Amino acid sequence: MPELTQSVVTLIGEFAKLPGIGRKSAERLTYHVLRVHKNEALALAEAIRAVKENVRYCSACYNLAEEELCDICKDSRRDRDVLCVVEQPRDLIALEQAGVYRGLYHVLLGRIAPLEGINPDQLTIDALVERVRSGRFKEVIMATNPTVEGDGTSLHISNLLGEFPVQITRLARGITTGSVLEFANKEILADAMSGRQKF
Amino acid sequence: MSSEKAAAIVLRAVDFSETSLVITLFTREFGKIGALAKGGRRLKGPFESALDLLALCRIVFLHKTSDTLDLLTEAKLLRRFRPPGKNLLNLYAGYYVAELLDDLTEANDPHPRLFDLADETLAALAAGEPAARRTIRFELGMLQLLGLLPSLDDCAECGNRVPAVGRIAFGLIDGGVLCPACRAGKTGVVSVHAGVLRTMSQLADAEGNAWQRLEIDPRSLGELRGVLNRYLIHLLGKKPKMHEYLGAMSS
Ligand SMILES: [Zn+2]
Ligand SMILES: [Zn+2]
Numbered sequence: 001m002p003e004l005t006q007s008v009v010t011l012i013g014e015f016a017k018l019p020g021i022g023r024k025s026a027e028r029l030t031y032h033v034l035r036v037h038k039n040e041a042l043a044l045a046e047a048i049r050a051v052k053e054n055v056r057y058c059s060a061c062y063n064l065a066e067e068e069l070c071d072i073c074k075d076s077r078r079d080r081d082v083l084c085v086v087e088q089p090r091d092l093i094a095l096e097q098a099g100v101y102r103g104l105y106h107v108l109l110g111r112i113a114p115l116e117g118i119n120p121d122q123l124t125i126d127a128l129v130e131r132v133r134s135g136r137f138k139e140v141i142m143a144t145n146p147t148v149e150g151d152g153t154s155l156h157i158s159n160l161l162g163e164f165p166v167q168i169t170r171l172a173r174g175i176t177t178g179s180v181l182e183f184a185n186k187e188i189l190a191d192a193m194s195g196r197q198k199f
Numbered sequence: 200m201s202s203e204k205a206a207a208i209v210l211r212a213v214d215f216s217e218t219s220l221v222i223t224l225f226t227r228e229f230g231k232i233g234a235l236a237k238g239g240r241r242l243k244g245p246f247e248s249a250l251d252l253l254a255l256c257r258i259v260f261l262h263k264t265s266d267t268l269d270l271l272t273e274a275k276l277l278r279r280f281r282p283p284g285k286n287l288l289n290l291y292a293g294y295y296v297a298e299l300l301d302d303l304t305e306a307n308d309p310h311p312r313l314f315d316l317a318d319e320t321l322a323a324l325a326a327g328e329p330a331a332r333r334t335i336r337f338e339l340g341m342l343q344l345l346g347l348l349p350s351l352d353d354c355a356e357c358g359n360r361v362p363a364v365g366r367i368a369f370g371l372i373d374g375g376v377l378c379p380a381c382r383a384g385k386t387g388v389v390s391v392h393a394g395v396l397r398t399m400s401q402l403a404d405a406e407g408n409a410w411q412r413l414e415i416d417p418r419s420l421g422e423l424r425g426v427l428n429r430y431l432i433h434l435l436g437k438k439p440k441m442h443e444y445l446g447a448m449s450s
Contacts, residue, residue: 019216114440115211115252115294115301148252148280152290159285185247187279 008034060131062107062124064089072096072105079103081138085128085157087111087145095143103141106131111144111153125157132164142170146191172197202272205229207258208317210297212250214240222250222271224258225300227314230307234260234269246274253280253293253321283327288445292330295441296320296337302435303345313344331420334445336410338427339403349430350375351400357381363393369426371433389429395422 008030015026033041057063058070065071072078082103086092092105108123132140140161144150158168174192181189205226215221220239225231239246249256259273282289296317304310320337324330342348354361355375361367368382369375369391376396382388398419402410432438
């Protein structure tokens with residue numbers, strides 16, 4: 001593209017690296033940036049810079065934070081007897097949006113996936129064990145993804161936590177609300193039956 | 200490009216975008232294939248969360264003739280891989296089955312009997328059967344079906360029968376037992392008890408269930424595990440990732 005200047009080519013290239021953005025969209029975004037007022041365009045640049053410079057992991061739970069502790073760990077109204085273990089910050093956000101959980105979290109920053117080269121020591125499992133050892137949690141809720149690797153990760157962790165006087169639970173799973181039993185996959189029905197709870 | 204149906208085991212599922220997955224499948228009809236599953240990370244849709252590691256499913260896919268990824272259009276879950284209770288060893292043994300299938304088979308090279316062996320092994324591990332024997336049976340059966348089984352009776356070098364008594368030289372590089380004459384001066388040779396070699400050939404026999412009645416004492420199992428590990432490392436040119444996790448199996 002000889003008619004484009006070097007800066008324009010660079011910006012298109014950067015946009016095109018983003019997930020879900022193809023070449024055409026990258027060009028559209030670049031033309032948008034060229035068209036808008038300078039302040040508006042620089043606000044985007046500044047927002048990106050701020051995220052990279054200010055955001056880090058909470059030193060207690062490994063959620064995203066802008067200070068030593070994240071907003072949840074700092075919130076004195078949260079129930080400090082319950083700990084919910086998730087794979088990623090985005091899982092924590094999903095649970096927060098559901099709005100029913102008032103305890104604390106622990107973010108593993110991944111799952112144990114030996115075939116992908118992800119071993120337990122690359123996650124925040126040691127920190128989790130230390131938290132449970134020195135804390136006063138009564139219950140640890142395993143909320144990893146209900147996949148083979150997610151379940152395996154929970155199992156590995158629940159074995160490690162077995163020596164502490166905490167109750168270990170996991171999220172119920174099974175039939176999607178709004179669907180009908182008749183059409184549920186038999187594997188999903190089996191999960192739902194084994195994960196049944198008291199009325 | 201044609202639409203095909205197959206029975207498949209999920210060997211790998213890697214996130215490709217927010218919604219799509221790149222899946223490695225071992226199919227009964229077409230061997231190993233790589234396929235793109237658009238929307239595969241969504242709960243609903245044509246895949247119904249069937250694309251989890253080691254799941255057995257019925258798939259429909261567009262088989263590309265060039266070497267680009269096939270396109271998965273449908274997957275119906277037949278069986279999830281979920282070892283019972285707190286059995287991590289069986290889970291890791293399942294991962295190991297996936298690792299060996301991925302590393303030792305070529306794309307688009309069908310091995311229906313190997314598929315059946317893998318399917319049977321995963322079903323047994325998911326049912327809680329002891330992992331150590333099932334794993335060795337799978338490894339040896341797989342080597343046999345792929346023509347990679349080391350020579351267990353005849354000298355790998357000269358072809359003469361090696362007397363099955365005492366301890367026998369086993370050449371990792373030569374791919375099997377060595378007679379005393381051929382053994383001289385060779386490197387990469389370990390010594391294996393004749394009884395262990397006999398057990399290996401019985402476990403490798405792809406026919407029937409006779410292997411299930413075999414009595415294997417813990418010491419022989421440990422020795423078998425050791426020689427098999429070294430042979431596989433030699434064959435693959437690297438240590439399988441799951442060997443670390445399966446360490447407990449050899450004792
Ligand atoms: Zn925190
Ligand atoms: Zn010889």
